[in-house]
Amino acid sequence: MSAPRKTPPKAAQARVRAPRRKISERLAPDVVIEGAVGRRRTGAQAVAPDHSPRAPAGSRPAPVLATLPASADLLREVEQFLYRQAELLDGKHWQAWIDLFTDDGMYWMPVSQDQTDWLSWPSIFIEDKPLMTIRLGRVTHPNAWSQAPLWATNHLVSHVTLESHGGDTLVVRSRFHMMELRRDTIRHFGGSYRHTLVRTPAGLRIRQQRVDLFNAQAPFDYVLQVWV
């Protein structure tokens, strides 16, 4: 053990020395910052923050709510259709799900909500019926190794609103939340659907299902094997 220091260490010697005052004196209220109206409010302004650190704001306009008054019957019909779409996915009735699409139907999950086409910009999914058939064939093949572990999904669909309705075509917006269980892990996917539906003799059919995943550009812990 070293002997107790007689002299203060070198760094402390640089301090200004003054007689010790009682702590009650030291706690007297000397300064109260108030009434700063009209004065420079923060020190940071003095250093001219000529940077723009924020993530860019979305360029989309605020949504117009209840864009179209829909009859209760129509809205209910559309809602039931969207619920069925989700139930078919959760039940892994994939051929029946593909059959919900018109022959020229497209399933589209863009990378960003600002995206307006899939020909000049990447997408997470962009599938017509033949490509959907490849995915179906793949996941149902006995040697689709990544399909071996237990996995299941559970969709909730809500916020159903009619965006437009003319002739046989309806455009419907909704929100979804999908939980996915794979082995022992649960993942969450959320976002909005925009369905372009057409009325056919066989009932409503999907011409386009647009899926805007709100976490589309977050890292994917593993990947998506089947449609959301």
Next chain:
Amino acid sequence: MDLQTLVEPDRVHRRVYTDAEIFEREMTHIFERVWVYCGHETQVPNPGDYYTVRIGRQPMVMVRDRDGEIRVLHNRCPHRGVQLCGNTHGNTGRSFVCSYHAWSFHLDGSLKTIPLGAEAYRGTRMNKSNPDCRMKPAARVASYRGFVFASLAADGPSLGDFLGEAKVAFDDMCDRSPEGKVTVVPVCHRVIQHSNWKFFMENQLDALHPSVTHQSTGVAATRVEKRVIEEQGSAPLYYHMLSTFASSFEQWDQVQTLNFPHGHGILKAYMGLRPQDPDTRAYEALLVKAYGRKRTEEYLSRSIHHVLVYPYLSVQSPLQQLRCLRPLGPDRTLSEIWHFRLDGAPEAIYRRSLWYYNLVNSPATMINADDLENWTKGQWGLESDGGDWVSFHRHFGTDRREGDIVTSTKGTSEVVMRNQFDAWMQYMTRD
């Protein structure tokens, strides 16, 4: 740690994939020394544009300076260590400003101002001439044909010497543009694999796995492609991109790998991406106009599927795809997936890379889903005591060395892994 006992010419010990201490050494001896890909120049076109990037364990920022140079700096304020860029990318204006105490820095990382600086720091060691007062730069930054790399080691081979023959990845990509350059499509898919980074690097040139691992997709795509051809006379090229995965073992054996120093390598082409449709003819005419017929033929007949820049990069130059690994731990690896446009090439040619990016490299990939499953189970298997060794015996003893290039008569030879571990040992056993 006696690495010599873990890596033998024909097999490696499982610990090299699972051990935390070995992973740390890989960070200090490999990733934080070699040239690491930071991004493409076109990601940061304007002064102040930045992208954050991880080199080994180090959070860095790549930024375009006001003089047009690209800097790579530690993303860290020298005052209290707070990261200066809080987003993955953006524009920081004319300076970096710390959100904690407003220290600010020029875009080359040098100190601009410290609040209350002159008085509060008088007589202290913190002044503008002290390098501890600036954002620490990467030791070396260099670029090759627009692709920016940084090394955290002051010495070592130049970027050109490090890349060696793997330079062809960037030449092949750029030469396919009539203007000799590419522009990044600013979308980066990020996928996390629950396995060691080496699984990815070995898999990329493993020509036996596709017809096993990707059988389901290859078979399903072949069936639909056949039907589309019957109905329409021809099928879009992207069906072929998926259906070739179902090729036979014998076919894969005919695909060659070339293996280079530093662990780099090439899997030669197998897809045949030169159809004779009007779009291709128009595109080739543009190349002939730019380069003449002889060079155009030289550029378009390069047989490349992937080029690997060991230990972290896979470039699929004919389709302008780039995948970059950022190891996060022994059993966790982030891959960043980009693609590029060929400057001056028709939109129809871009769409081929777009389709490949969508179908194979997106987070809804019909291919990598099964690779990732293999690697996850591979990692778990190697963490077990069920056996100690990983076998690289396929076609062992038939490797051919021509100068510093190693090849095999068989495309499916595990010469790829043997060559990668040669490089790994050289890196890991240096001081």
